[in-house]
Amino acid sequence: MRRALVSAALLLALAAAVLAGSAALDRLTGQLTAEVERTAVLALTEDWPAAREAADGILRSWDRQAFLLHTTLRHGDLREIELTLERLRTYAGQMDAGQCAVAAAEAAALLDQLAQSERLTLENIL
Amino acid sequence: MVIALVRTVILYLLIIAGLRLMGKRQIGELEPSELVLALLIADLAAVPMQDFGIPLLTGVIPILTLLCLTTILSVATMKSRRARDLLCGRPSVIIRDGRPDQREMRRNRFTLDELAEELRVKGYADLSAVKYAILETNGQLSVLPYAAQAPATAAQLGVMPPEPGLPRVLISDGALLPGALAGAGRDEDWLREQLRARGLSSPGQVFLCTVDETGKVCLIPREAVG
Known part of the structure; x- marks a missing residue:
């Protein structure tokens, strides 16, 4: 009986951990998407120092979560997002508003897709 | 390659722990739920062992979940008769009084050839020597011969050999x-x-x-x- 209780507790802990992980990912991608959109707006208004700073900030936030992200999500998906964020920074550095907007839209879509894939929805389960 | 090595060690230890939880049964004696567990664990462990593009946790979490579920279900089957019947099934009497029960055989998809083979393995070539044959929940066939066909025991012969004791x-x-x-x-x-x-x-x-x-x-x- 003790073994069953320990197993049930472990199962509940696992469920709680994965739900918490999914919620944390939702929050992180939401924040990053907002930052990416802000960068695109700054690029459109040609406020390049602020755009560069914002793009750097996004990559710093991403790097801070790198360990957690790599232990829970497909590395290929993460690499794709990272490359898009780096492209956004490069275009911000080159002061290319058009490419910045494209990279920002791409990054936002990828971040949204990442969060969607980890949400507890019937769609994902099936 | 070092990742392959470390991942293999971690997953191997996890699987060994899992199989230890399953007890000392041989593969041929697994209950249906245990067989499913063994197959699933092997498959789940193989994926992160070979594909470094996916996190180790995608293998570890399902394996831990399966082990927890198996433990909970095994306790449930121990405590509840209904759970045991539902998860492990019931033994089926395939031969009763020397006659094969055709309905039970059909229900268990057990052919006459399989029955004959199992009886030969147990040392009974003739169906009429068997009083009962029971298909156990682990897939093994238990054979109970007619008393006249069963080997005589020491007690029946009136011999009292000394108990050997456990070496x-x-x-x-x-x-x-x-x-x-x-x-x-x-x-x-x-x-x-x-x-x-x-x-x-x-x-x-x-x-x-x-x-x-x-x-x-x-x-x-x-x-x-x-």
């Missing part, structure tokens, strides 16, 4: 097993005496030494490695 290993491949001597109610002086009586001087010269509850000693010396 206890004292020395295994030259190594004296700690605690075994005391467990058998003997001491080192007794062991030295036994060795001397067989022309040996130390446990290092013994391949196997056992003693049973009646005090019967089996001692096999080590062969010289040439």
